[in-house]
Amino acid sequence: MPRQFTLEYWEDSGWYVGRLTEVPGVFSQGETLEKLEENIRDAYRMMLEADTDTRSGARRTEITVDV
Numbered sequence: 001m002p003r004q005f006t007l008e009y010w011e012d013s014g015w016y017v018g019r020l021t022e023v024p025g026v027f028s029q030g031e032t033l034e035k036l037e038e039n040i041r042d043a044y045r046m047m048l049e050a051d052t053d054t055r056s057g058a059r060r061t062e063i064t065v066d067v
């Protein structure tokens with residue numbers, strides 16, 4: 001299912017560097033804006049795959065954190 005995110009990007013030493021503002025920790029870079037967009041998609045997919053990997057016998061629970 002396609003999802004839409006905001007890509008915030010800037011130039012740094014001739015490279016395009018960016019992040020998905022809605023997904024903390026998803027950053028990437030590319031020599032062109034098009035390559036950055038391709039790389040950030042890959043970074044997001046890898047984050048999703050890593051998030052679905054669970055260790056054998058691992059359990060999960062939801063918690064509330066006051067900030």
